[in-house]
Amino acid sequence: MASSHTSALPPVATSIDPHVWTVLAVAVGTQTAGSFVSQGIYILVPFWRDALGVSLASASLAVTVMNGVQIATMFMLGRAIDLYGERKVVGLAMLGMALAMAGAASLANGLPALLLAMAFLGGTYAAVQPGGTRAIMRWFPPRHRGIATGFRQAAVPFGTMIAAAVLPYLALHHGWHAAVWVGAAVSVLGAALFWGLYREGDEVLSKAERPLPLRDLIRAVGANRDFWPVLRLGIAMSAFQFTLTAHVIGFLADGLGLGLMAAASLFAATELAGIPGRVLLPWLSDRFRPGRRVQSFGIVSLIAAGAALALALLPAGLPLPVVAIVLAVLGWFGIGWFPIYLLQIAESAPKGSIASTVAFASTICLAVMALGPYLFGLIVDHVGYTAAWAALILPVVALALPLLRGRVAG
Numbered sequence: 001m002a003s004s005h006t007s008a009l010p011p012v013a014t015s016i017d018p019h020v021w022t023v024l025a026v027a028v029g030t031q032t033a034g035s036f037v038s039q040g041i042y043i044l045v046p047f048w049r050d051a052l053g054v055s056l057a058s059a060s061l062a063v064t065v066m067n068g069v070q071i072a073t074m075f076m077l078g079r080a081i082d083l084y085g086e087r088k089v090v091g092l093a094m095l096g097m098a099l100a101m102a103g104a105a106s107l108a109n110g111l112p113a114l115l116l117a118m119a120f121l122g123g124t125y126a127a128v129q130p131g132g133t134r135a136i137m138r139w140f141p142p143r144h145r146g147i148a149t150g151f152r153q154a155a156v157p158f159g160t161m162i163a164a165a166v167l168p169y170l171a172l173h174h175g176w177h178a179a180v181w182v183g184a185a186v187s188v189l190g191a192a193l194f195w196g197l198y199r200e201g202d203e204v205l206s207k208a209e210r211p212l213p214l215r216d217l218i219r220a221v222g223a224n225r226d227f228w229p230v231l232r233l234g235i236a237m238s239a240f241q242f243t244l245t246a247h248v249i250g251f252l253a254d255g256l257g258l259g260l261m262a263a264a265s266l267f268a269a270t271e272l273a274g275i276p277g278r279v280l281l282p283w284l285s286d287r288f289r290p291g292r293r294v295q296s297f298g299i300v301s302l303i304a305a306g307a308a309l310a311l312a313l314l315p316a317g318l319p320l321p322v323v324a325i326v327l328a329v330l331g332w333f334g335i336g337w338f339p340i341y342l343l344q345i346a347e348s349a350p351k352g353s354i355a356s357t358v359a360f361a362s363t364i365c366l367a368v369m370a371l372g373p374y375l376f377g378l379i380v381d382h383v384g385y386t387a388a389w390a391a392l393i394l395p396v397v398a399l400a401l402p403l404l405r406g407r408v409a410g
Contacts, residue, residue: 019199020139024148026198027132028155030090033190034128035159037097037183040167041066041118042246042373043160043267044179046253046260047171052111056250057377063246064374065115069122071366075214078130078359082211082352085200086131093131094191096124101184105177129362130355133346135198137354145343146286150279153339157274157331160245164268168249168260211353214360221357224348226294231361233399234341237301238365239372240396241334244308246373247380247388248327255385256323257316269324270331277336285340297340298403304334305396312389 042063049059081089104117132152140148170179212220221227248270252263285296307330314323342358349357372392379388 020148022197023135023139023199024151026193027135027152030094030190030194030198031128031132031152031155032159032162033186033193034094034097034125035156036163036186037101037159038066038121038125038128039156039160039245040163040179040183041121042242043164043167043249043264044171044176045246045373046250047168047176047179048111048114051176052114054111055377055381057374057381058111060246060373060377061111062114062118063242064371066118066122066125067242067366067369069119070126071363073123074126074130074359074363074366075356077127078355078357078362079211081127081131081134081355081359086134086355087194087198087200090127090131091191091195093124093127094187094194097121098184098187098191100124101180101187105180105184126359126362130358133342133358134355135200137346137349138200142347145347146282146339147279149339149343149346150282153342154275154278156338157271157278157335161268161271161275164249164264164271168264172261211356212350217350217353217356217360220350220353221348221360226344227348229399229403230294230297230341230344231364233297233301233396233403234345234361235365235368236395236399237304237337237341238369240304240308240392241338242369243372243376243392244330244334247376248311251311251385252323255316256314256318258320258323262320266320266324266327270327271335273328273331274335277332278339281333281336282339282343293340293344294403295405297337297344298400300333300337300340301396301400301403304330304337305393305400307334308389308393312385312393 045056045059045063048054048062049056052059077089077093100117100121103120104114108114108117133149136145136148136152166182167179170176170182211217249260249263249267252258252266253260256263258266281296281300285293289296307326310326311323311330314326345361346354346358376388376392379391
């Protein structure tokens with residue numbers, strides 16, 4: 001059920017302030033910029049493998065390091081957002097992302113320097129998710145949070161889709177350094193947008209509403225019996241989605257023999273399918289399955305796992321439309337799942353600790369997600385794709401099935 005801690009979130013409880021649509025537009029734009037940069041790192045993995053002359057597992061360390069540093073900084077940044085506001089922290093973080101990408105483009109000519117730049121990128125990108133979620137929870141009343149969260153989270157595949165369409169072309173024709181410079185420019189634009197247009201409102205939290213210490217926060221969110229089962233599946237689905245982001249281009253190119261450009265185009269189409277999925281799945285769940293969001297999350301996750309299994313079983317040489325259909329289903333559910341999960345986590349938060357709660361959950365997800373691309377690449381290098389797909393899909397199925405018996409208030 002929705003936590004009573006968040007029942008009186010400012011500034012709107014019964015009516016919509018017209019400024020919320022500006023807030024939503026800024027949140028979507030900032031998340032698009034952040035996703036273009038961070039998800040672009042996944043897309044550049046095969047190009048770094050070839051340019052730096054390293055194995056797939058070694059190139060995937062760029063993703064692992066980026067996510068690993070997010071683990072170390074996420075909760076600290078979430079608490080800073082609850083204390084000082086999302087405008088200051090997220091704006092500075094976006095500038096930090098630009099510096100990280102500029103450093104990678106100008107100084108990283110080997111794997112160690114690249115990994116150092118990716119570490120700095122991860123430590124700054126960590127502010128974007130809790131900051132944007134807190135903005136939605138502060139400005140939107142409960143009945144509109146599902147669709148608002150969906151639109152904001154649709155910016156993740158939208159930014160990734162743009163990155164998948166632009167970065168491979170730049171990397172192939174102008175070198176990977178050019179692709180990374182574009183990421184730096186996009187980060188600057190995201191920072192300017194957030195600082196220039198976002199406002200936080202006039203409310204001031206009382207002393208009792210200040211962010212909870214970690215131990216007290218864990219005790220508070222744990223009072224919701226659905227929190228831990230939802231979080232466990234969220235961990236598995238995070239590893240599932242981001243490992244696919246890192247490796248599906250390589251699988252389509254090598255495993256199905258499609259070539260890098262065709263594979264990148266299909267991947268962009270997969271991200272495109274995830275955009276309406278992220279908007280419509282939470283709306284459909286809350287509109288037609290009120291009070292059963294946990295079950296909806298379980299169902300969506302199982303469909304995503306089934307689509308991944310279908311992709312893994314596709315033989316080489318199939319017509320592209322067949323591959324595209326499978327990828328469209330995978331994109332709709334394997335990317336569209338996240339707003340349902342995120343909204344459930346955010347609504348479990350104590351008032352004054354929204355960003356901290358999202359950051360806490362995200363930190364745990366990242367602890368597993370950071371290893372996913374590397375382990376998948378390691379399994380592929382030594383055993384093959386069949387075992388790697390099994391290791392990715394089976395945890396999702398095992399953790400989704402128990403949620404079908406759960407319940408949650410919308």
